Amino acid sequence: MTSAAWLLAGLLATDAGAPDAAASAVAPDAGCAPDAGASVLTPLKLGLVAKQWQAQRFPSSGAAAAIGTCSLGCLQGGATLPASGPGYEVIRLRRNRRYGHPDLVAYVRRLGVAAKKAKLGVVVVGDLSQPRGGPTPTGHRSHQTGLDADIGYTAPKGVRAGRLSAARREQLSSVAVIDLKTHKPTRSWNPRIVKLLALAASDPAVDRIFVNPAIKRMLCEGATANAPWQLRVRPWWAHHDHFHVRLKCPADSPLCVPQAPPTGDGCGAGLAWWFGEAAGPARTRKKQTEAVEPEPQLPLACGPLIGG
Numbered sequence: 001m002t003s004a005a006w007l008l009a010g011l012l013a014t015d016a017g018a019p020d021a022a023a024s025a026v027a028p029d030a031g032c033a034p035d036a037g038a039s040v041l042t043p044l045k046l047g048l049v050a051k052q053w054q055a056q057r058f059p060s061s062g063a064a065a066a067i068g069t070c071s072l073g074c075l076q077g078g079a080t081l082p083a084s085g086p087g088y089e090v091i092r093l094r095r096n097r098r099y100g101h102p103d104l105v106a107y108v109r110r111l112g113v114a115a116k117k118a119k120l121g122v123v124v125v126g127d128l129s130q131p132r133g134g135p136t137p138t139g140h141r142s143h144q145t146g147l148d149a150d151i152g153y154t155a156p157k158g159v160r161a162g163r164l165s166a167a168r169r170e171q172l173s174s175v176a177v178i179d180l181k182t183h184k185p186t187r188s189w190n191p192r193i194v195k196l197l198a199l200a201a202s203d204p205a206v207d208r209i210f211v212n213p214a215i216k217r218m219l220c221e222g223a224t225a226n227a228p229w230q231l232r233v234r235p236w237w238a239h240h241d242h243f244h245v246r247l248k249c250p251a252d253s254p255l256c257v258p259q260a261p262p263t264g265d266g267c268g269a270g271l272a273w274w275f276g277e278a279a280g281p282a283r284t285r286k287k288q289t290e291a292v293e294p295e296p297q298l299p300l301a302c303g304p305l306i307g308g
C-alpha cells in the first residue's frame, strides 16, 4: 500500500457521522470537532507522543503542506504568525503555538485588517498549531495540521493594538461572553461580536467555525438567520470565550484529509440537541471524546517528526 493509500485507509474512517436526531448521544457534526477524536492510545502514551511534537521548536523545512486530519496529522513547512500585526495581537507566545499553513497565517492577517477597517476592536489570537503541528500535550485534540486557530470574541479590557508588553501578553486570557451554566450572554457580550463572526465566516477559505451553542442560537434567531455564512458556524461544547476557525484543505496539500461538508445551516433540530439532556451539563466535556479515532497512527508522511 502506498503511503497515501495507507493514510486514507487509516484516516478516512476516523470521522464519526453527524446524526441530526435530537436524542442521539453523539453531538451533531461531531467528526473532527475541536476536541473530538479521542485516541485509543492510553493517555500516558498519547502524552509522550504529544511531548515529542511539542519539543519541535521550529517548523520543518520543505514545501508547506497540511497532512492528515485536523485531529490526527501534522504540518510541513509551517509559517509563523507574527505576534502583532494590523488589527490583531497573539497572546501566550510561550506556548509556541502560533504556526500554521501559510493559508492560515494569511487568513488571520486578513481578519485583523478587516476587523480594524470595520472598527471591531483588536482581534486577539490564541493557539494555532505547534511548529510542526501534531498532537499537543494539553488543550486540544485538533489543531494538528496548521489549519485551526482559536480567536477571542472580544479583546480583554485595555488591550490596544501594537501596545502589548511581553508580560501582559502571557497573562491575558480570553474573555467569556457566554455563561456556561445559564447559556446567557455575559456582560462582555456586545453586538460587534456578531460582525466579527460574520467577517470570520464569510472568508471563502473557511471550512467551519465552532462557537458555543448559545451563540449559534443567537445567530439563528437574529438578523443573521439567513446569512450565507451561517452554515459554516457550528455549535460545540465550551467555546464561550473563543471561537475556533478551521480552514479547508489547501490546494497544495494532497495528503490533507478534508471533513465532510457541513450539512444544513446548523439551526433547527440539530441545534436543539445542544440544549437537551443528551448533551449533558454545559460544563461536561465527557461526551466530546465520543468521536473515537480507531487508528491511533499519525500519517506516514508525518514521521519521524517530518524529516528533521
Ligand SMILES: [Zn+2]
Pocket (backbone or CB within 6 Å): 034, 140, 143, 148, 149, 150, 243, 244, 245
Ligand atoms: Zn481550538
